[in-house]
Amino acid sequence: MTVLPRAPSRALGVFVSPGGRVLRPVAKGAAMKRLLFALVLALPMLAGCARPPTRLTIGVRNANDHVPFFLADDLGYYQSAGLQADVRIFPSNTELVEAARRGEVQLGAVPAPSAVAAIAHGAPLVIVAMTGRGSDALLVRADSGITDLAGLRGRRVGTIRGSILDLLLRQSLQAAGMDADRDVQIEYFSQLGDMLTALRSGQIDAASHTEPFLTQAEQEGWGRILLYYTHDWPDHPCCVVFARRDLVERQPELVEQVLRIHARAVDLAVADPLAAARAIGSRMKGFDLAVIQASLAPDKMRIDDHLEAREIERLAEAMYAQGLIERLPGRDEMLDLRFLERLGR
Structure with missing residues (x-):
């Protein structure tokens, strides 16, 4: 069955x-x-x-010590981290700071005095890292006969008002026993190129200038570097990284992510000066690659992201003493270094 x-x-x-x-x-x-x-x-x-990538506008200038941002952009560091970053080059520090004030730029890099002055005038910004040190010096014509700072007495010296070049010029003159407003004739310019043209043509006798223009002038034979400002302030801060305060408060993890990328790019720029020179040269036209690479020499400047609170306070105090700012901001108003601390930088 x-x-x-x-x-x-x-x-x-x-x-x-x-x-x-x-x-x-x-x-x-x-x-x-x-x-x-x-x-x-x-x-x-x-x-x-x-999830779509996070959009971010990073404001920079055409400057040697802004190269970590160039490298991070060129090598896709932001994209690989899920960020849609627009690394935008601005023609002046003033325009960059104003764009950040309006919220069109969320992070960026400017000379330290520009950041301090903006904060002192109420801009909602805070300094979160460094990007470069040194790179600034006094340049004279090779045939000028000027051999030291004392030789500038009574001469016309070019600079950019309120900039790192202005501050360091005044400090070095003071260290040499001179007063910038009494012992030399300060001529203010708005563009580095115009200042260099004025020096070469004899309209001024010296220029407070920066790399790679300094190295180019010497290699072309018409210019001579009289003094790097690191002589009076070794390893002085040049450009710093800032962030909008609302970004720091609302999205601290994003700020930390960008600074992690920045640190990676800084390490690459230090380890591979040729790659750094190429990234700069692709943006700063008119400079030979060899000139740019020579201008990155450690005795002239240093790419760096580490920052000590005291050095920015010292810079702000000098600005206040010289009348470049009317109010001295406090440490917590100017700086937020917790991100560097978390990254071990």
């Missing part, structure tokens, strides 16, 4: 196989709960895959 397989006993919630083995299926309710639980666990991963 043929034995037919038993029909499932739905009342008991069991099935019997043709071999007589009792099978206990999972109840529909329990199966559905497990499925829903798995979906909930998967949602963050699915959302991460579909």
Whole structure:
């Protein structure tokens, strides 16, 4: 007699196989709960895959010590971190600071005095890192006969008002026993190129200038570097990284992410000066690659992200003493160094 397989006993919630083995299926309710639980666990991963990249505008200048931003952009560091970063070059520090004040720029780099002055005047910015040191000096014509700072007495010296070049010029003259407003004739310019043209043509006798223009003038034979300002302030801060205060408060993890990328690019620029020179040369036209690479020499400047609070306070105090700012901001108003501390920088 043929034995037919038993029909499932739905009342008991069991099935019997043709071999007589009792099978206990999972109840529909329990199966559905497990499925829903798995979906909930998967949602963050699915959302991460579909999340659009974070948009960010980073403002910089055409300057040697802004090269970490150039490298990070060229090598896709921001993109690989899920950031859609627009690294935008501004023609002047004033325009960059104003764009940041309006919220068009969220992070960026400017000379330290520009950042301090902006904060002193109420801009919602805070300094979060360094990007370069040194690179500034006094340049004279090779045939000028000027051999030291004393030779500048009564001469016309060019600089940019309120800039790092202005501050360091005044400090070096003071260290030499001279007063910038009494012992020399200060001529203010708004563009570095115009100042260099004025020096070469004899309209001024010296220029407070920066790299790679200094090295180019010497290699072309018409200029001579009289004094690097590191002579009076070794390893002085040049350009700093700033962030809008609302970004720091609302998205501190994003600021830390950008600074992690910045640190990586700083390390690359230090380890590979040729790569750094190429990144600068692709943006600063009119300079030979060899000139740019020579201008990055350690005795002239240093790419760096580390920052000590006291050096910015010292800079702000000097600005206040020289009348470059009317109010002296406090440490917490100017600086937020917790991100560098977290990164071990």
